[in-house]
Amino acid sequence: MSAAVDGGIVDRFGARLLAGLALLLLAWRVWLLPQLGITLYVDEAQYWTWAENLDWGYYSKPPGIAALIWVSTRLFGDGLIGVKALAILCYPLAAAACWAIAARLYDRRTAFWSALAVLTLPIFSWLGLFVSTDALLTLCWTLALWAWLRALDTDRWRDWLLVGAVCGLGLLSKYTMAAFLGAAFLHLVVFHHRRLASAKPWAAALLALALLGPNLAWNVAHDFPTLKHTADITLQKHAAGGPGALGEFWAAQWLSFGPVLGSVFVVLLLRVRSSWRDANTRLLLWFALPLWAVVSLQAARSGANANWAAPAFAPAAIAAVAWLLARGRQRLLVVGITLNLLLVGIAYHWPAIIAAVDLKNPAKMNPYARAMGWDELGRQLAPIVRAHPDAVLVADNRTLLAHMLYELRDLNPRYASWNPKGEASDHYKLTSDLRDWIGQDALLITQTAPGAELLGRFAGADKLGELRAPLDSTTARRMEVYLLRGFKGY
Known part of the structure; x- marks a missing residue:
């Protein structure tokens, strides 16, 4: 399919096609969950108990995940799907935000393929089966980047305050959102230092902190349990780290991208000079690499889980898609998305696959066994x-x-x-x-x-x-x- 023909189809039907594909993926997940023979994972069950006792803070996390589950269960009930429903929905909404980001930076064609890539990334497809803080955090991260681009373009108060509001909600989901605020501040210092003389970005930062304020007050009242827990898992002085742990973390990141997009992302890093010269690529990586750098240091020090840098995948995926399209490699992009869907399908239906092989002890090879x-x-x-x-x-x-x-x-x-x-x-x-x-x-x-x-x-x-x-x-x-x-x- 030529770029011209593809562009015309995307211009006319792109939004509806994306919405249809997103609904198909949602339907797949909603149908799949009861077939897996699982109940909630331990963290999900714990978050459910939080939602039954709403507060401004909890032992290990801010209150965002509890509030999300509270709304979800009031809308859809306390069953397996009801607890997970809004968390599952966060990832298609994040893909929609990526569409808006790519449309502002590039064009509707790039926006379409970027959103489709994000919808089908293995990491988001896997996380999309569960309730975790990554769901709301990823949505807030992508919305904050979209609001950031608007604020830089328009310099309107409402856009700057939108940045602050979304960042504040992100902080209430997971303190990792602070990495976005840090990246945004450095972005102003390096590229838009004159904006620092305006009250607008400072007002945005104050709004974000104001929204986090009740959680900070809760921590003070309870002797800082969430902050202590966050520091403990970040430092983990007795955990295993080192080069091996760092290598495992980055191998997991490559697999979480999928083989094609993961390899393109590696190319973007290796060709750092050309990536830096392209303003759009530079901006997208600016809001992805700092988070990966922090989590990589943590992996080298004490180990890190693959999902700890989950929000960084969204802007990085847009950069990888734009790189492929700019070089006329749409067929490779289609292959990459197809391979990702294949990987997701294997992961989703792994219990059925191992059952067909008739193993003696399938539970040991079943990644869903912890919830059974x-x-x-x-x-x-x-x-x-x-x-x-x-x-x-x-x-x-x-x-x-x-x-x-x-x-x-x-x-x-x-x-x-x-x-x-x-x-x-x-x-x-x-x-x-x-x-x-x-x-x-x-x-x-x-x-x-x-x-x-x-x-x-x-x-x-x-x-x-x-x-x-x-x-x-x-x-x-x-x-x-x-x-x-x-x-x-x-």
Whole structure:
């Protein structure tokens, strides 16, 4: 297909075609989720409990993810799709923002292919199955870049304030949004230093900080748990880092782009002089590379997950698409998008693929296994909880408490985390205290038999059963349940 013909089709039908493709991808994900045999992952279940208790902050994250789930469940219910719905929608909306960015920097043809590339990136396709802070953060990052371009072009108050508002919402999703603010400030210093004499960019920054203000106040009131947690996972002095971890991180980034776009991005980095001379490429990489640099340092120091630089993929993908189109390599771009869809399809349907191979222990090769079996354990636990309505549900780890509170949501049990040291090392230890239940009975859920120290804190104990949820013919998820009578205190 020639560029002229392609351009005409895109001009006339591009927006509708993109919307149709986005709806098809959404429908694919919504159909797929129930087929996977999963419930929520532990972080998703924890975020759901946050959403049931809205606040300006939580142990490990600002409140954006909880607010997103609160709205989602009010609109679509507390089921698997209801919890995930708005988070899933964030990625197509981010692709739409990328369309607007590329249309402003290039043309509608580049905008179309950029949005399609972002829609089908392996990292966003994978994250699009789950509820994570990356969803709202990526959307805010792309919207902030679009607003930034508008503000630079128009210098209108409303555009500058839009930058501040979107950045503030991004900070309420994840503190990583601070990297965008840093990149924006340096962009002004290097290329638009005269704008620093205007009150408008400063007002935008103040608005962003004002929106974050209630979360900062919450941290002050609770002895800075979120900030301490963020610093802890950033530094991780005892975690494994080094060149190997950095290499693994960048290999994961290449795969998250897909083989073609990932290779084009490497070319853009290797041809740094020509990339720098092109104003649009320079701007797009300006709002991508700083985040990758920070996370790469973290990977070298203590390791990093592939998704920690997720927002950077959006502007970088636009730059890669524009580079290919400018050189008449649209066929290669189509191949790249097709390969990405193939990779996504393999990842989405991997459980069916390994089932067809008839492996002896498929759960070990199933990336979704961590979210399997919890619903069955919840069904088995429910009658025990109903039989002991006055007992408080107690768990000795965050994973069990998060999963069972979600699975028992119709019963809404009272709960507390086992925390004899009084350390606020997770959300449940921060927000619950078993000492409020002295003299009361407890239902302990655990994956290890309780020791003498724990049992000694109660007047008596009876094992009520061992719950079991098979994951395959040889693997099962297990949980023991104990009735603990008369809590004496720690």
